[in-house]
């Protein structure tokens with residue numbers, strides 16, 4: 001009985017502990033935490049990109065600074081009904097070190113999104129650009145790295161922040 | 169004598185180390201790899217029925233060897249010619265249709281979406297499709313529902329759902345089970 005209780009307590013502690021390490025790393029990292037970006041899209045896309053960028057930069061160990069020849073590039077365009085609203089592809093890398101990450105935002109979907117939901121997509125893609133992969137175990141409200149636009153958080157959560165800080 | 173053995177062993181060891189280094193460099197930097205692109209899907213489909221509702225066309229057929237990569241604003245897409253053997257829902261104007269997928273072979277690596285490569289040449293599939301609307305290609309094309317979610321590789325009676333699909337879709341193992349799911353309701 002005592003043993004059962006001890007195991008139960010152990011599992012409870014384990015259960016409470018593991019979600020704080022739910023983040024998943026993509027396997028890529030920048031050579032330094034000082035990373036350059038641009039948010040030169042248009043209208044609200046530029047605004048929401050800057051909002052997302054500021055949160056990642058202020059809340060994590062990463063420091064994002066603007067450059068006209070940046071590491072992280074952003075494009076908003078109509079890619080059509082390809083089922084993704086945002087995409088981040090490795091533009092240039094050597095082994096696991098990245099030199100450029102290209103973010104594409106698909107206005108086919110995001111034009112009809114609220115500003116908040118749009119910011120969620122861009123912040124999610126910035127998370128990829130910093131080295132995070134998808135995190136679904138915490139549910140749609142647990143991580144901005146939730147894999148689809150059903151997410152209910154539009155800013156990095158503590159788990160996302162822990163993930164980035166584990167890399168840099 | 170001992171000296172010669174020592175020298176041979178040394179040569180052998182250095183050769184082995186050299187090969188390991190070359191192999192390591194090849195597999196780390198040169199050999200084609202699967203490289204994931206980090207997407208945000210507009211939605212995750214929970215069932216075959218949900219995909220069926222949104223599909224204009226459901227077909228069984230074979231991917232041809234004709235694939236064309238298209239670069240559009242920093243991203244790679246691939247159009248594959250697909251020969252239809254059987255139409256399960258809807259109507260296609262032609263026996264061979266064009267399927268547009270995100271990713272493909274960029275000359276160095278295979279770009280994947282949630283671990284899913286684009287269609288393999290000469291492989292049979294059941295596809296849930298929608299007419300493509302957009303400017304990546306201006307020729308008639310279809311896209312797969314949910315990027316990869318409406319794509320099932322077919323081998324005889326066995327099917328393989330894509331990676332990272334909802335449990336109700338991932339559990340399907342046979343063509344009969346899939347067709348039954350499509351025909352139900």
Ligand SMILES: [Zn+2]
Nearest residue numbers: 147206207208
């Ligand atoms: Zn993603």
